[in-house]
Every structure is written in structure tokens, then in C-alpha cells.
Amino acid sequence: xxxxxxxxxxxxxxxxxxxxxxxxxxxxxxxxxxxxxxxxxxxxxxxxxxxxxxxxxxxxxxxxxxxxxxxxxxxxxxxxxxxxxxxxxxxxxxxxxxxxxxxxxxxxxxxxxxxxxxxxxxxxxxxxxxxxxxxxxxxxxxxxxxxxxxxxxxxxxxxxxxxxxxxxxxxxxxxxxxxxxxxxxxxxxxxxxxxxxxxxxxxxxxxxxxxxxxxxxxxxxxxxxxxxxxxxxxxxxxxxxxxxxxxxxxxxxxxxxxxxxxxxxxxxxxxxxxxxxxxxxxxxxxxxxxxxxxxxxxxxxxxxxxxxxxxxxxxxxxxxxxxxxxxxxxxxxxxxxxx
Numbered sequence: 606x607x608x609x610x611x612x613x614x615x616x617x618x619x620x621x622x623x624x625x626x627x628x629x630x631x632x633x634x635x636x637x638x639x640x641x642x643x644x645x646x647x648x649x650x651x652x653x654x655x656x657x658x659x660x661x662x663x664x665x666x667x668x669x670x671x672x673x674x675x676x677x678x679x680x681x682x683x684x685x686x687x688x689x690x691x692x693x694x695x696x697x698x699x700x701x702x703x704x705x706x707x708x709x710x711x712x713x714x715x716x717x718x719x720x721x722x723x724x725x726x727x728x729x730x731x732x733x734x735x736x737x738x739x740x741x742x743x744x745x746x747x748x749x750x751x752x753x754x755x756x757x758x759x760x761x762x763x764x765x766x767x768x769x770x771x772x773x774x775x776x777x778x779x780x781x782x783x784x785x786x787x788x789x790x791x792x793x794x795x796x797x798x799x800x801x802x803x804x805x806x807x808x809x810x811x812x813x814x815x816x817x818x819x820x821x822x823x824x825x826x827x828x829x830x831x832x833x834x835x836x837x838x839x840x841x842x843x844x845x846x847x848x849x850x851x852x853x854x855x856x857x858x859x860x861x862x863x864x865x866x867x868x869x870x871x872x873x874x875x876x877x878x879x880x881x882x883x884x885x886x887x888x889x890x891x892x893x894x895x896x897x898x899x900x901x902x903x904x905x906x907x908x909x910x911x912x913x914x915x916x917x918x919x920x921x922x923x924x925x926x927x928x929x930x931x932x933x934x935x936x937x938x939x940x941x942x943x944x
Contacts, residue, residue, distance in 0.1 A: 617720030644881035658847035679748035683755025721745035
């Protein structure tokens with residue numbers, strides 16, 4: 606297997622949202638509303654090599670929960686994943702000669718596709734664990750985590766069934782959040798809640814069992830295609846600006862960004878407007894989701910959160926947060942820490 610360099614953790618492969626979009630469409634949410642939220646057409650999202658800033662993932666899942674009224678929409682969307690999501694990584698998972706090798710591919714490439722997480726394989730005496738380790742510039746919302754867990758469990762089970770193995774390789778699932786009855790039902794396995802990170806526990810014997818007949822030529826071809834996808838997925842202007850903003854929101858400056866890109870401000874503004882954004886809007890969006898992450902961690906005083914986001918005083922941060930979420934940041938943090 607060829608090695609790849611670690612990918613930036615501020616972008617994701619846009620077509621991975623398509624199964625979730627199908628779930629929203631099935632619930633009567635209009636295509637136009639979805640496209641307006643992502644500021645891209647569904648045609649664009651289906652285009653190979655399309656990568657988007659993680660900000661758009663956060664926007665999408667917040668929109669999905671709000672529009673559906675269902676905080677567990679990620680579970681339903683994940684059940685659509687295996688039947689509708691086809692990309693180089695899922696193909697490679699299917700042709701790998703064992704579950705062990707399939708998961709090794711995920712450990713190597715998953716961060717490129719998802720952005721929020723890296724997959725880590727832990728081997729223990731009583732089993733094998735696939736851990737989802739947060740590695741994104743913005744945190745992963747609960748609905749997205751549900752979506753990934755259901756999707757991965759389905760891929761694992763499908764692989765064994767395709768090889769004529771009726772046994773369930775999934776022994777259990779750990780959630781970082783609280784669990785509900787729906788989690789155990791959707792994941793079809795015992796669930797433990799409020800763990801250090803989300804994880805899937807696998808049967809160690811089934812993990813190493815030889816499955817489909819080896820096809821080294823096809824495997825090599827698929828790895829080459831993944832490498833090609835990575836090489837051709839060049840950063841967009843929107844991605845470059847998002848990378849600049851998330852690096853240090855406190856010092857973000859439009860003139861400075863344009864200077865680093867060697868582009869005239871009016872030219873850059875036109876390019877950004879063509880993508881559906883202005884600098885101030887994109888800065889505001891990044892501040893919102895970064896504020897949520899910092900408040901949820903509970904590690905900083907409000908004045909320090911405001912400072913990290915680039916507000917000169919707490920009052921300005923309070924006004925912005927009330928506009929975003931309809932409450933004061935202290936109230937938001939208190940509610941979150943009680944969950």
C-alpha cells in the first residue's frame with residue numbers, strides 16, 4: 606500500500622454528504638434549500654475531486670437537524686450510506702482480502718474523505734477497536750458522528766455477508782454523547798454512552814479472517830485512484846480563505862489575506878462573491894462554530910473565548926452569540942455541560 610502525507614484537517618470530500626442529502630430530500634426538504642445552505646448545486650457536489658471547508662459540514666448538519674426537527678437524523682442518513690455512497694474508499698473496503706486490511710485502508714485515507722476524524726485501530730486481547738479520533742479544525746457535530754458510526758457498521762457487516770459469513774463482526778459501539786434507544790436499534794449492537802471517543806468494537810477472529818479472493822491488481826488500481834483523487838483535489842479560493850481564517854480568527858484581516866495570495870482586494874472580493882460569500886460573512890460563520898466548540902469544552906473563561914475569536918470585549922461577543930443562537934454564551938455553555 607502506498608503511503609500518503611497527512612491531509613489538511615480543514616476540508617472534506619463533498620460527495621460524502623450525498624446520502625445525507627438524499628435523506629433530507631426524502632423528508633420533503635427542498636433541493637433549493639439544501640443548495641442554498643451549501644451554496645453549491647447538487648451537481649457540483651457530485652463532481653469528482655470536490656472538497657469543501659469543514660465549515661460547510663458544520664453548516665449542513667446544523668441545517669439538517671433544524672429543518673428535520675430530528676436530532677438523530679444522522680442515524681437515518683447513515684442507513685442510506687452503503688446503498689448510495691460509492692467512492693474509491695468504499696470500493697477499496699469491499700475488495701480488501703480481510704476486514705483487517707479494509708480497516709487499514711480506512712485508517713490511512715478516512716481523514717481525507719471526512720476531515721473531522723481520523724480512524725485509529727487498537728488491538729487488545731479481547732477484541733479490536735476502531736476509534737474515531739477528532740482531528741478537524743472544527744468539532745464534529747453529534748449527527749455527523751451518528752452518520753459515520755452507522756455507515757461504518759453497515760460497511761463492515763456487508764463485507765462479511767458478501768463473503769458468506771453470517772456472523773456479526775460488530776460487538777458493540779461506544780458513543781461520546783449520551784445514547785438513546787434509537788442508537789442501539791440503528792446500530793444493531795450494544796451501545797455504551799459518554800465514552801472518551803466514538804468507537805466500534807469488532808470480533809478479533811472475524812477481523813483477521815480471509816474473506817474475498819485476493820485481487821492485488823484491482824486493489825493497486827483503486828489505491829492509485831485514491832492517490833489521484835488526493836492529488837487532483839486542489840485547494841479552492843474558498844478553502845484557502847477558510848484555512849487562513851481558522852488558523853487565527855483573532856488576527857484575521859482581509860487585506861493581509863489578499864497580500865498573502867498576491868491578489869488585488871477587488872479581484873478577490875469578486876471571486877469570493879461568485880462563490881456566494883463575503884469576507885465578513887465567512888469570518889462570522891467561522892467565529893460561530895469555533896465559539897460553540899470552545900464553549901462546549903468549558904476550559905476557557907468567556908473573556909478568553911471572546912479574545913480568541915477576535916472580539917475586543919465580551920459584550921460584542923455576547924451580541925454576536927445571541928444573534929447566532931438566540932441566547933447568551935454563558936447560558937449555552939451551562940446547558941451543554943448539563944447534557
